[in-house]
Every structure is written in structure tokens, then in C-alpha cells.
Amino acid sequence: MAGILSPEEWQVVALSLKVSGVAILIDLPLAFALAWLLARGRFPGKVLLDAIVHLPLVLPPVVTGWMLLLAFGSNGPAGRFLLDTFGLGLIFRWTGAALAAAIMALPLMVRAIRLSLEEVDRRLESAARTLGAGPCRTFATVTLPLALPGVMAALVLGFARSIGEFGATITFASNIPGETRTLPLAIYTALQIPGSEGDVARLAVISVLLSLAALVISETLTRRSGQRKAGHAL
Template sequence: MIDWLSPEEWQAVALSLRVSLWATALSLPLGVLAAVALARWSFPGKTLLNGLVHLPLILPPVVTGYLLLLTFGRMGPVGGFLYDWFGITLAFRWTGAALAAAVMAFPLMVRAIRLSVEAVDPRLEQAAATLGASRPVVFATVTLPLILPGIIAGAVLAFAKAMGEFGATITFVSNIPGETQTIPSAIYAFLQVPGGDASAFRLVVISVVLAMGALILSEALSRRAARRVAGT
């Protein structure tokens, strides 16, 4: 496989996988929290949170990328803080690519998880409370296992979206081979140079295979989890 791909192509594939895995793993706890908050809690500013979560879905990706650059760039309010206090730079680094991918994938992840939270019967959680379970224990022993299929579906969807993210990524972290050049950016770059078609095509095939693989895996996992939850 390594022979089959040029080092540059291989680098793009490895980077994409790394970016997407980090983006998914780090945003998952936040995604569960947001989904539970939106599905169950009532608090001031709920509409605002709902809007913020869904914003990346409807904004042009390039706008999201630019807003990320303004906020998380070295000069931005958050980016400046992170650099001054922790020495962390996000703009034009692979970590920034992960952030962009996470933000873009977040609405999809939250939607999938939220649907599964809404499907959980709160009366089961009441029953658990009468049996002696405190709220965190109810969440860990009843709610979480019941929404597991939704979490898996949300995570896989987010991973697939992160693999394909292009607009926000290229605006926020540019297209630096080995640092921020993910598969879509690499395909775009190869298409800009004469004779790059073959490389672009190989990456397209890999993209399709990875996306299909993720989808099949998620189907299998969530079907297994659903069977466990339905109790048959």
C-alpha cells in the first residue's frame, strides 16, 4: 500500500485520519453534553446554544473558517490567550485542522445523539431514582447505555464529516503538506498541477473506501447496541 501511494499522498491520508480521530474523540463528550442539554434541560439561552451548535451547518464553510481564524488565530482573543498562557498555536497547524473539523462535524454529531436522548423514556430514569440511584448514577447506568447507539452513530457521522472537511480547514489552517494538507486539500492541490490527476484519483478512491467503511462499521455497531438496548 505504501508503494502504491507516493509519500505525499500517504502523508495526506495519515494526517486526515489523525485529524479526524482527534476531532471526533475530543468533541464527543461535549457533543453528548450538548445533546442532553438540548433534549432535556431548560435553561436561559437554550435557543442561543441551539443556534450556535447548528451554525456551522448553515454558514458557508469558508465563513466558519474565517471566524475560526479571527477567534483562534495568534492575534484572536482565544488564540492569543492560548499562545500567551500555554504556548499553543492552532492556526496553520494540524491541531487547528482538527478544531475546524470538529466544529464543522459538531452539529451532525449532536443531532444524532440528541435524537437518541429524546427516545429514552424519562420514566425509566424515575424508576432508577426510586431504586436508589442518584442522578449521575442514573445517567451512567440507564441513560448512557440506552443512548449508546446514538452516540456511535453520531461519532461515525462526525468522523466521516471530518475526513471530508475542506472549506473551513483550508481557510483556517491553509494547505501545508505534512502539516495541514488533509485528503480533500491534497486532492485540490493535485488538481491544480498538470499530471496530478492520477494522484487525485487515488486519493478519491481512498476517500470513498474510508467513508463507506465508516458507514458500514457504524451500522453494524449501532445495530448491535440497539439489539442490546431493545433487549431481544
């Protein structure tokens, strides 16, 4: 198995998994809070917040990357703050690739969680309240378990999106071997070198397999939650 890929290629795969894993872990609490606000909140400017959250989905990724540079670059206010306070550098670092992936995956995760929250039957929450559960306990024992398949689907979708992230990453974090050269960047690099079609093909196959696995898992989770809801309606 290990012989299929060169050590450098294994490094690319490991880096991609690390960057994507960290990206969705950063995203999870943020996406849940935003999804909750958008699904349940009633406040002025909700439409605007909704639009801003979705922006990375429709902007050219290179623009998102450039905006990340402005904010999180060494002269950007957020970048300076992170570096001075936590010693956390982002430019040319895998942490920067993770941030870029997190921003790009956020809209998809918010959407998935929001949909699952909107599908939770609020009447079940009322029932829990009359049975003696306060708002927090109702959330923990009724709302969250019922929304959980959507949260899992969001993690998988976000992971898949992060694995595929290219434009914002190469713009913001650059293409440094071992630091920010994730799968798509490695494929892009290999494509620039004549005679490395074999490398491209192997990396592409890995991309396809990872994405396919993510989609199958996400679909299974969504379907399982659908069955449960259908069962309840009977």
C-alpha cells in the same frame, strides 16, 4: 499495499486520520454536554443555543473558517490566550486543522447524541431511582448505556465529516504539506497540477472507502439500538 501510495500520500492519509481523530475527541465531551442541555434542559434561550450549535452545518465553510481566524488567529482573543497559556499554536498547524474539523463536525455529533438521549425511556430512569439508584448512578447504569449506540454513531459521523472537511480548514489553517494538507486538500492540490489525474483518483478512492466504512458502521450501530428498543416495546 504500501506500494499503492507514495510516501507523501501515506503522509496525507496519516495526517487526515490524526486530525479527524483529535477533532472528534475534542468534540465528544462538548457534544455530549450540548446534546444533554438540548435534550433535557429547560432554560430561556434554548432555541438560540440550538441554532448556534447548528450554524456550522448551514454556513458556507469559508465563513466558519474566517470566523475561526478572527477568534483563534494570532491576533484573535482565543488564539492569543491558547498561545500565551499553553504555547498552542493553531495557524498553519495541524492543531488548527483539527480545530476547524472539530467545529464543522460538532453539529452532526450533537444531533446524533441528542436523538439517542431523547429516545432513552425516562420511565426506565424512574424505575432505577425507585430501586435505590441516585441521579448519577442512574445516568451511568441506565441512561448512558442506552444512549451509547447513538454516541458511537456520533463519533463515526463526526469522524467522517472531519475526514471530508475542506473549506474551513483551508481558510483557517491553510494548505501546508505535512501539517494541514488533509485528504480533500491534497486532492484539491493535485487537481491544480496538470497530468496528476492518477494521484487524484487514488486519493479519491481512499476518501470513498473511508466514508463508506464510516457510514456502514454508523448505520449498523443505529440499527442495533433500534432492534433493542423494538424488543423492549414487545
